[in-house]
Amino acid sequence: MAIKKVMVIGAGQMGAGIAQVCAQSGFNVVLNDMNEEALQKGMKNIEKLLTRAVEKERITNTDKTDTLNRLTSSTQLKDARDCDLVIEAVVENMDVKTKVFSELDGFAPKHAILASNTSSLPITEIAAATNRPDQVIGMHFMNPVPVMKLVEIIRGLQTSDETFNAIQTMTNELSKTPVEVKDFPGFVSNRVLMPMINEAIYTVYEGVASPEDIDTVMKLGTNHPMGPLTLADFIGLDTCLYIMEVLHEGFGDSKYRPCPLLRQYVKAGWLGKKTGRGFYQYS
Numbered sequence: 001m002a003i004k005k006v007m008v009i010g011a012g013q014m015g016a017g018i019a020q021v022c023a024q025s026g027f028n029v030v031l032n033d034m035n036e037e038a039l040q041k042g043m044k045n046i047e048k049l050l051t052r053a054v055e056k057e058r059i060t061n062t063d064k065t066d067t068l069n070r071l072t073s074s075t076q077l078k079d080a081r082d083c084d085l086v087i088e089a090v091v092e093n094m095d096v097k098t099k100v101f102s103e104l105d106g107f108a109p110k111h112a113i114l115a116s117n118t119s120s121l122p123i124t125e126i127a128a129a130t131n132r133p134d135q136v137i138g139m140h141f142m143n144p145v146p147v148m149k150l151v152e153i154i155r156g157l158q159t160s161d162e163t164f165n166a167i168q169t170m171t172n173e174l175s176k177t178p179v180e181v182k183d184f185p186g187f188v189s190n191r192v193l194m195p196m197i198n199e200a201i202y203t204v205y206e207g208v209a210s211p212e213d214i215d216t217v218m219k220l221g222t223n224h225p226m227g228p229l230t231l232a233d234f235i236g237l238d239t240c241l242y243i244m245e246v247l248h249e250g251f252g253d254s255k256y257r258p259c260p261l262l263r264q265y266v267k268a269g270w271l272g273k274k275t276g277r278g279f280y281q282y283s
């Protein structure tokens with residue numbers, strides 16, 4: 001099946017990045033968010049990043065104009081009616097995601113593939129909210145999407161080979177590297193990454209060292225591009241907590257228990273860079 005038109009649902013940091021990369025690769029894209037303000041912020045961010053890419057001579061001004069011409073915005077799920085692929089990137093919550101998928105199933109054309117950018121939630125359960133579980137798949141981009149090369153592709157129990165092949169081909173067309181992983185909590189990336197971030201938060205909680213020093217240890221001592229607490233702020237502390245909860249519940253193993261300090265920060269609304277405060281302050 002040829003994918004030409006894509007809807008991306010959720011205009012947050014991931015959704016906007018996915019929409020940008022798809023439009024830059026020649027796909028027609030509708031960026032959707034139920035919140036008009038979030039939608040406009042997402043569209044502005046894309047324009048800003050494209051302008052920066054022109055300034056750095058990575059793309060030409062014509063590339064930028066062409067990309068923006070392929071991009072439209074929408075606040076209504078019914079605008080999925082002429083899309084071949086929908087990529088969902090709303091909050092990491094099963095109830096919200098299943099509600100979006102079940103509504104979407106009524107609007108998207110019969111042939112359309114419905115993909116989720118979930119970081120950790122079971123694709124099989126998301127697929128079960130639709131009448132087309134064979135056309136539901138996980139397409140897990142990494143943050144920041146325009147920079148990171150990987151896309152984890154997750155098959156649900158009923159995902160068809162045709163769906164998998166179409167998404168693998170599209171991932172290559174986006175100049176990303178696809179890696180197929182099984183439908184287990186956290187897949188591979190977050191099963192490995194998130195316990196390390198959670199452990200770094202425990203290290204702050206237990207007063208072993210300051211956030212700055214913990215990040216310095218991991219940057220200079222293990223060559224990570226960002227320390228784990230800077231990375232947690234960058235990902236979003238709400239998303240980190242949701243992922244730890246999925247791992248904890250999914251495996252039933254106490255080694256995945258989220259650090260109480262992480263819960264406290266999320267309750268305070270300190271969600272990291274996106275809200276201006278997390279382990280660090282952002283002005």
Ligand SMILES: CC(=O)CC(=O)SCCNC(=O)CCNC(=O)[C@H](O)C(C)(C)COP(=O)(O)OP(=O)(O)OC[C@H]1O[C@@H](n2cnc3c(N)ncnc32)[C@H](O)[C@@H]1OP(=O)(O)O
Nearest residue numbers: 049056058119141142143144146147148189190225226235
């Ligand atoms: C939670 C999940 O489900 C899964 C996940 O995504 S986990 C998170 C995975 N991501 C990571 O681990 C990121 C770790 N950090 C890094 O790789 C790097 O710090 C980084 C790429 C983000 C920034 O790189 P850097 O060298 O420190 O900074 P900088 O020189 O400013 O940026 C390098 C390039 O990235 C671009 N960039 C940086 N941040 C960006 C952003 N938020 N959006 C788009 N582009 C960005 C810059 O424009 C720059 O591009 P050019 O090469 O064209 O100039």
Ligand SMILES: NC(=O)C1=CN([C@@H]2O[C@H](COP(=O)(O)OP(=O)(O)OC[C@H]3O[C@@H](n4cnc5c(N)ncnc54)[C@H](OP(=O)(O)O)[C@@H]3O)[C@@H](O)[C@H]2O)C=CC1
Nearest residue numbers: 010011012013014033034035038089090092118119143235
């Ligand atoms: N952050 C990261 O590093 C990564 C995140 N992911 C995954 O991507 C998804 C999105 O994360 P991220 O972009 O960081 O989150 P953000 O909080 O930045 O963005 C989520 C966006 O979705 C909107 N939204 C929420 N519910 C709906 C809905 N029902 N319909 C339409 N829009 C909705 C939100 O609006 P509002 O603000 O009004 O609630 C917000 O604009 C999550 O599943 C996350 O796990 C995957 C890889 C990396």
